[in-house]
Amino acid sequence: MSEALSAGPRGALAAADAGSDRRLHPLTLMLNLVRQVPQAILGLIALRFSGPDELRPWVGLFALLALLAMVGFEFYRWWRFSYRLDPEELRIASGVFSRNVRSIPYERIQDVNLEQGPLARLLGMAKVRLETGSSGSGDEGALDSVDLAEAERLRDVIRLRKAQQAEGPQSGDSGTEAGPLPKADAPLLFGMELQRILIAGIFNFSLVFFAVVGAVINNLDFLMPDDFWNPRRLLDFLGLDDLFAALDLAARIASIVAALIGLVVVGLVGGIIRTVLREYGFRLERTETGFRRRRGLLTLTDVVMPLHRIQAAVIATGPIRRRFGWYELKVQSLASDSDKESDHSIAPLATADELRHVLGETRIAWETDYPAMRAVDPAMWWVPLVFALPVPILGLGISAYLASPFIALAYLLLPLVPLISWLHWRAHRYALLGDQLYVRDGFWNQQLTLLPLRRVQSVDIRQSFVGRFIGLAEIAIGVAGRSGAVTIQAIPIGDAIALRGQLLGVAVRNRPSGTS
Numbered sequence: 289m290s291e292a293l294s295a296g297p298r299g300a301l302a303a304a305d306a307g308s309d310r311r312l313h314p315l316t317l318m319l320n321l322v323r324q325v326p327q328a329i330l331g332l333i334a335l336r337f338s339g340p341d342e343l344r345p346w347v348g349l350f351a352l353l354a355l356l357a358m359v360g361f362e363f364y365r366w367w368r369f370s371y372r373l374d375p376e377e378l379r380i381a382s383g384v385f386s387r388n389v390r391s392i393p394y395e396r397i398q399d400v401n402l403e404q405g406p407l408a409r410l411l412g413m414a415k416v417r418l419e420t421g422s423s424g425s426g427d428e429g430a431l432d433s434v435d436l437a438e439a440e441r442l443r444d445v446i447r448l449r450k451a452q453q454a455e456g457p458q459s460g461d462s463g464t465e466a467g468p469l470p471k472a473d474a475p476l477l478f479g480m481e482l483q484r485i486l487i488a489g490i491f492n493f494s495l496v497f498f499a500v501v502g503a504v505i506n507n508l509d510f511l512m513p514d515d516f517w518n519p520r521r522l523l524d525f526l527g528l529d530d531l532f533a534a535l536d537l538a539a540r541i542a543s544i545v546a547a548l549i550g551l552v553v554v555g556l557v558g559g560i561i562r563t564v565l566r567e568y569g570f571r572l573e574r575t576e577t578g579f580r581r582r583r584g585l586l587t588l589t590d591v592v593m594p595l596h597r598i599q600a601a602v603i604a605t606g607p608i609r610r611r612f613g614w615y616e617l618k619v620q621s622l623a624s625d626s627d628k629e630s631d632h633s634i635a636p637l638a639t640a641d642e643l644r645h646v647l648g649e650t651r652i653a654w655e656t657d658y659p660a661m662r663a664v665d666p667a668m669w670w671v672p673l674v675f676a677l678p679v680p681i682l683g684l685g686i687s688a689y690l691a692s693p694f695i696a697l698a699y700l701l702l703p704l705v706p707l708i709s710w711l712h713w714r715a716h717r718y719a720l721l722g723d724q725l726y727v728r729d730g731f732w733n734q735q736l737t738l739l740p741l742r743r744v745q746s747v748d749i750r751q752s753f754v755g756r757f758i759g760l761a762e763i764a765i766g767v768a769g770r771s772g773a774v775t776i777q778a779i780p781i782g783d784a785i786a787l788r789g790q791l792l793g794v795a796v797r798n799r800p801s802g803t804s
Contacts, residue, residue, distance in 0.1 A: 309370040309381075313413050316433050320362045322407065371431060373445060376453075378418070380429050392429050394449040396420040398597060398622070402439050402590040409588060414439040418446075474573035474580060477646050478635050485567050488637035489560030491609050493552075563636075572634050574649055579619075579634060593632055597622040599769050601652045601738040602631065603643065610734070617643045619650065622769040652738050656726055661717035665760055668778035669713035673706055675754075680705075718776045720790060725765070727774050737774055743767055747788045751781070763787060 365384050372379045377393045399419040408414060414436050418429035434442070480488070568585035578594040604616040617635035635646055640654075647654055681702065688696040711731040719726040725739045746766035755761055761784040764773035779787070 309372050317362050395453045400443045400446050404588040406586040412436050474575045477574050478572040480570040489563035492559040492563050493555045494559040494562050599743045603736040605734050661719040665778040669709040747791050749784050
């Protein structure tokens with residue numbers, strides 16, 4: 289099933305299919321119940337162990353009634369959900385108590401993506417995600433779940449109908465007469481074998497294991513004693529209390545260091561597992577309209593990214609990754625991916641040449657880097673320290689005086705604050721080359737934003753009270769589809785005004801006619 293979503297088109301829509309209501313796959317009931325059962329089980333466990341005594345004997349009956357209620361509700365919701373391919377639009381009807389009928393014209397549909405979770409792959413089903421771009425994020429319509437062959441048919445037919453409507457009336461007045469569908473296979477731009485995926489996992493340090501354990505403990509905290517997190521109790525529970533008490537100071541320090549090393553190892557393993565699950569089988573292909581990305585070990589996703597919706601590109605790296613020549617390429621698009629994010633990773637771990645090869649398809653250039661870019665004013669790092677650093681200095685002193693003198697040892701960490709601030713200032717640079725802006729930010733997580741000026745929506749100049757006093761400003765550049773603005777900090781107000789004129793002037797000249 290790992291190649292399920294890579295199958296070719298099943299053929300065009302028959303005329304008999306037009307206007308007929310269809311329902312989701314009947315096994316959708318089972319998928320929805322599987323998602324709800326764990327929460328119901330946790331609730332019943334809580335009732336059994338911490339609920340009123342008079343209700344505990346009835347837990348089994350409550351479980352049966354809850355199961356019957358969930359099955360009945362999910363069946364009725366499945367029965368009330370239907371979709372229909374009309375000649376001009378896709379209609380989705382849903383609602384249990386109230387009725388909602390959504391009409392989505394084919395010409396408004398920007399993306400048709402397929403997604404398969406682990407259970408859906410075993411059952412031969414897929415989720416069809418539709419986006420129109422009217423809100424810039426999230427699904428405008430979703431069919432969860434349909435037969436895999438039906439999902440592929442819907443994807444191909446919607447794309448064909450959209451193309452026919454774009455061509456005009458000469459392509460057919462009803463849209464049911466279908467010509468040859470576009471081929472699923474496309475030229476491969478970038479792929480990742482298992483070895484490279486494992487390398488990417490090493491750089492993606494993750495403590496997700498502890499997050500999962502913490503979430504489980506948070507839901508089952510009623511089963512644990514009040515002093516569960518007491519270090520002495522944990523040592524006693526592990527049978528290490530007497531051993532730890534017998535160690536001298538050097539051995540105790542060594543044991544703490546070993547525990548930290550173990551934490552790092554767990555983080556590395558967690559990052560590798562998480563990366564393999566997400567990026568396994570990564571393929572980026574060039575289609576007629578843009579990019580097609582397929583990836584995933586358990587959850588297999590098939591996402592299409594039209595080139596005209598790509599707003600900017602981000603090259604991410606770090607001191608260690610950069611030394612080995614590795615980068616990650618993301619594109620910021622008006623369409624969101626399966627994680628509801630507008631940043632699509634189209635090359636999770638690639639060399640500079642591979643990145644330039646992929647960027648060549650987007651009309652976004654990578655022509656400069658850190659040394660050739662312009663630095664911002666040093667006030668970026670020392671001004672915040674003047675106002676913020678006295679607070680922890682005073683707080684630590686008061687805490688050490690009132691609570692424990694050992695708290696004063698935290699003063700040893702304070703020099704790290706100006707060092708980190710200085711490194712962040714050193715990393716923050718910008719450059720304007722031709723019709724493209726480059727903004728670099730971050731020391732450890734380095735990000736170089738490549739922004740074509742034709743995608744600039746707005747430019748704001750911001751000045752704080754201190755900034756007005758010393759003549760510095762911040763520029764915030766609005767980009768469609770991006771959650772936050774692209775910012776350039778601590779530049780002279782005169783340079784900020786001149787840069788705003790350049791950004792807006794080039795953006796207006798390069799904006800297609802007829803657009804606002």
